[in-house]
Amino acid sequence: MKMKKIMALTMATVMGASLLTACGGSGGTTSTTASTTAAAETTAAATTAAGDAAAETTAAAAESTAEPVTITFWHAMSNAQEVSLTELTDKFNAENGKGITVELVNQGGYSDLQTKLMASAAADTLPDMAQAYNNYFTDYVDKIVPLDDFVKNDFDNWEDIVEGYRIENSEYGFITGVPFNKSTYPFFYNKTMFDRAGITEPPTTWEDLEKDGAILLEKEGVPMLGYDSMCDMLEIFLRQNGADYVDETGALFNTPEGLEAIEFILNLYSKGYARLIGEDAYFSNLMSSEMIGGYVGSCAGVTYIVTDNEGHEFELGVAPIAQGKKNAAYNAGTNLVMFTKDEAKQKAAWEYMKFLTSAESQVKWSIDTGYVPVRTSAYESQEYQDFMAGDTPGAITARAAYGQAPYGYVPSNYFPGANEIRNVVSDTLTVCISEGRTAQETLDELVTAINDVVQ
Amino acid sequence: MKSRKPTAIIAEIVKYVILIAGALFTLLPFVWMVLSSLKSGSEIVAIPPTIIPTHFMFSNYAEAWAAAPFPRYFLNTVFVATVTTVGVLLTSILAAFAFARLDFPGKKIVFSLFMATLMIPGEMLLITNFVTVTKLKWVDTYKAMIVPWLANVFYTYLLSQFFSSVPEALYLAAKVDKCSDLKFLFKIMVPMNKNAITTVAILSFIGSWNSFLWPLLVTNSTNMRVLSHGLVRFQSEAGAQYQLIMAASCILVVPIVIIYLFLRKYILEGMAYTGVKG
Numbered sequence: 001m002k003m004k005k006i007m008a009l010t011m012a013t014v015m016g017a018s019l020l021t022a023c024g025g026s027g028g029t030t031s032t033t034a035s036t037t038a039a040a041e042t043t044a045a046a047t048t049a050a051g052d053a054a055a056e057t058t059a060a061a062a063e064s065t066a067e068p069v070t071i072t073f074w075h076a077m078s079n080a081q082e083v084s085l086t087e088l089t090d091k092f093n094a095e096n097g098k099g100i101t102v103e104l105v106n107q108g109g110y111s112d113l114q115t116k117l118m119a120s121a122a123a124d125t126l127p128d129m130a131q132a133y134n135n136y137f138t139d140y141v142d143k144i145v146p147l148d149d150f151v152k153n154d155f156d157n158w159e160d161i162v163e164g165y166r167i168e169n170s171e172y173g174f175i176t177g178v179p180f181n182k183s184t185y186p187f188f189y190n191k192t193m194f195d196r197a198g199i200t201e202p203p204t205t206w207e208d209l210e211k212d213g214a215i216l217l218e219k220e221g222v223p224m225l226g227y228d229s230m231c232d233m234l235e236i237f238l239r240q241n242g243a244d245y246v247d248e249t250g251a252l253f254n255t256p257e258g259l260e261a262i263e264f265i266l267n268l269y270s271k272g273y274a275r276l277i278g279e280d281a282y283f284s285n286l287m288s289s290e291m292i293g294g295y296v297g298s299c300a301g302v303t304y305i306v307t308d309n310e311g312h313e314f315e316l317g318v319a320p321i322a323q324g325k326k327n328a329a330y331n332a333g334t335n336l337v338m339f340t341k342d343e344a345k346q347k348a349a350w351e352y353m354k355f356l357t358s359a360e361s362q363v364k365w366s367i368d369t370g371y372v373p374v375r376t377s378a379y380e381s382q383e384y385q386d387f388m389a390g391d392t393p394g395a396i397t398a399r400a401a402y403g404q405a406p407y408g409y410v411p412s413n414y415f416p417g418a419n420e421i422r423n424v425v426s427d428t429l430t431v432c433i434s435e436g437r438t439a440q441e442t443l444d445e446l447v448t449a450i451n452d453v454v455q
Numbered sequence: 456m457k458s459r460k461p462t463a464i465i466a467e468i469v470k471y472v473i474l475i476a477g478a479l480f481t482l483l484p485f486v487w488m489v490l491s492s493l494k495s496g497s498e499i500v501a502i503p504p505t506i507i508p509t510h511f512m513f514s515n516y517a518e519a520w521a522a523a524p525f526p527r528y529f530l531n532t533v534f535v536a537t538v539t540t541v542g543v544l545l546t547s548i549l550a551a552f553a554f555a556r557l558d559f560p561g562k563k564i565v566f567s568l569f570m571a572t573l574m575i576p577g578e579m580l581l582i583t584n585f586v587t588v589t590k591l592k593w594v595d596t597y598k599a600m601i602v603p604w605l606a607n608v609f610y611t612y613l614l615s616q617f618f619s620s621v622p623e624a625l626y627l628a629a630k631v632d633k634c635s636d637l638k639f640l641f642k643i644m645v646p647m648n649k650n651a652i653t654t655v656a657i658l659s660f661i662g663s664w665n666s667f668l669w670p671l672l673v674t675n676s677t678n679m680r681v682l683s684h685g686l687v688r689f690q691s692e693a694g695a696q697y698q699l700i701m702a703a704s705c706i707l708v709v710p711i712v713i714i715y716l717f718l719r720k721y722i723l724e725g726m727a728y729t730g731v732k733g
Contacts, residue, residue, distance in 0.1 A: 079688070306496065
């Protein structure tokens, strides 16, 4: 009986407390109007004084957005990424001088964000802006604010944005977004193990993949290669062999080059030079226990590789991935898109987009998170160059990413079904590899699976 | 005791060995979670895995706790789960009683319609429910997290099956004694089926405690988020901090364990009843 009383009391207290806090949550104030307006005027004056060609438009934009405005930004960044994004946003909120406040809203992981955006599109409650891959909004592309005019009239140097990202953001026929958090897939490897096996340089060609894979398997007894994402691996090898992957009409690799690439992939697995991830989910875990010589995965994942496990201490190496007949390296990561229909908010969101993609912000963001800068000038800045010259895991990864940047492509995924294709290709390929299908069978199964999605 | 036959003793031993093995087997994931929560970031990904951590990293708990506003999430979760459970019990008991005991026109059709909704997968309702909640301007409120779950067809069905098995003679006898329907329900029907009702309460509470997607959809501010949202903070596209996930999971599971300890008797009986009923 006494127990029950205590229990009841506890429950009552907890409920009471939660009710109290529930009521206290909605008292946000916005009282910075006067000071920010004044600041906006100074900025406008300063810009005009600078007297460059774009000054007039910028000043005009500054004046018309002088009204304080709050915009909501939905993102899917966690851990160090979220910390860095918050720091950048705090800086923007404090220093933009136009009365703009950006409110960050974390919406879980990418897939959660994607679901939430889709539901919000249906309910017509999309946020002012969000992170998004192109395949998120195939069903509601009409709700995206075209950024062409903003880019044309109010962006310092669009050509400075890495070309692949510019192409990606124009896939729908207009500028849908600006690139923000971009990663690439370099080759992470166990340098100590490679040295021990007598492999002095990481593989740079397809032939090296086979040759070094055989050496490592013989000397160390472990596979040399793993791919965190099977569909991305397929696309990399297809492109490197001069084949196309998919578009809105379906699979494009039913060609001799496509068959050859698939044959090469299957060979890597059947000989034991590469392995599937199975239930382990991330190859960074296998790396940390030296169960694999190396793997290809996101450069933002370097912090998850542990190199000082007892009995498994090793030196980490990171290199650009091996290339084939043609050069190709996979780029991933989301863009910033705008949904708000309100003109003042659009201008505010654009100011924030400009800020996040500025060279200065990109340098900080890239150093903090392991993402790669989206601007050439950010790459070339002294600060980023100094960072890359270091010997931290982040710096080594950044060097490798920089090394393969010229080959970088962004997968085309703006058509309906693009997202589902990723899943069916990964599943089909995994099954074909583990069941030892021939190259022709694998090719046929992949083509059928993809065309089923598209049709 | 002396009079026991050796075969009986052996049978007893075998019985306990099997039970102990079963208990260990069931406990393993839980023990593994606790042990993993105390490992370092490097030890947790070591293969072959260590069982006992070489260094007990109690700091994981502090780190996990600090990574998200867990106290706030905790209060939100407790509040939402409790109100949802109380509400769903009320609606289910009333509806179940109506279906089990009362006669009203169209009862069979209404019941069939209820049952038909069980065939619709929850995922299909996600977007439409979200649109409704948005139109009601409930986004970012407790209402949005609670109200859509205040009626549950499965629980209604389950309870109505239990209520039907209570002899009708009792109901008629109560009627003779001028007992109202409502009084009969709460004085006789509910106490007689308290195990089944406890089961429904537990299922509802756990379901609400674990829900992730719906609360994420209908909330935007950190103040309104729930515990399960705190857990995903340790995962990213490129890797996961398993030791922190485990530490946070341990924290999350504590209240459920406490509730279980208090309600153990009812839960076990309730589970046994549902088993017998099939």
